[in-house]
Amino acid sequence: MWRGNSPGGNLGAATEGTSGELGGQGNWGLEDAPGLLARASLPIMPAWPLPLASSALTLLLGALTSLFLWYCYRLGSQDMQALGSGSRAGGVSGGGCSETGRPSPGSSGEPGEGSRTEGLVSRRLRAYARRYSWAGMGRVRRAALGGPGPGGGPGVLGIQRPGLLFLPDLPSVPFVPRDAQRHDVELLESSFPAILRDFGAVSWDFSGTTPLPRGWSPPLAPGCYQLLLYQAGRCQPSNCRRCPGAYRALRGLRSFMSANTFGNAGFSVLLPGARLEGRCGPTNARVRCHLGLKIPPGCELVVGGEPQCWAEGHCLLVDDSFLHTVAHNGSPEDGPRVVFIVDLWHPNVAGAERQALDFVFAPDP
Secondary structure, eight states: OEEEEOSSOHHHHHHHTTOTOOSSOEEEEGHHHHHHHHHHTTOOOOSSSSHHHHHHHHHHHHHHEEEEEEEHHHHHHHHHHHHHHHHHHHHOOOOOOTSOOOOOOOOOOTTTTTHHHHHHHOOOHHHHHHSSSSTHHHHHHHHHTOOOOGGGGGSTTTTOSSSSSSTTOOOOOOOGGGGGGHHHHHHHHTTTHHHHHHHHHHHHOOSSSOOTTBBBOSSBBEEEEEEEETTEEOOOOHHHHOOOHHHHHHHHOBBOTSSSOOEEEEEEOOOOTTTEEEESSBBSSSSEEEEEEEOOOTEEETTTTTTEEOOOOOOOEOOTTTTEEEESSSSSGGGOOOEEEEEOOTTEEEEHHHHHHHHHHHHOO
């Protein structure tokens, strides 16, 4: 019987210690073929028995899942604790003024009012999250925590100081492009004749020598009057009935803050020689739309250090959270400056954020 040497070296040495059945000489013959084939057909056993490896993998996955759930729980607990501590610290300041000179909604300017307002904001925000969800509320939660601006206060610039709510990461420019609210701007400008007629129907001589007519608010400052169709998110039915054209235009707007204490709409009158010195609005989440009705010479609006002027029949979009000044430097013969002001949502405030802020700053019943 013919025998030969293994071409791969000492086969017996390679397999020695496994079974020893092939011998240790490295020689094989044809009569050994059945044994070699049987040996090659045996399954290769893994280093770890299969049931043991499966159990180990299951335990590892279970441990990772438990760790992930614990992390999520800790993260949520820390966020809620931070939100509560932010409310106690009064991170969102109160006591700011709107452009028309009224105190910000929910603030009276008294000591400690900022902390009370902040606590109310946080409580309402948590109530909203329990009823709906925290989804899309990142910026609103940071606003409730009082996200710091330059110098530790709200705002992205020293000249932007919203008195009540600073919503972070909103594009901030004193004058917002018209295209940002194209639909509402075009609707108001097309309603200019009807709104001007409504003003003529409720106007008076503004001399101050006669009793204040029905519907007009007391002077905010010497020579500054207003008649509001919406005040702090509340419709004023008698004034709306007296101004049907203006009310119809308001009902057609898409971004009007009609259910929010930041939302106002109405006529603003500034007499010659009157001036409203630098002030900031309550929030950067809104944009004030000014529709010029009667604009005599010498009128000026300065927002964030940038001067502008109104034009009759045209709208200006103003971020009134910037420091701004309004003045009528004309002569008494020029007559009053009259604009129709509407508070719109800032175009970069998302729908979910608007819904949450409407809930938090809903007008009191």
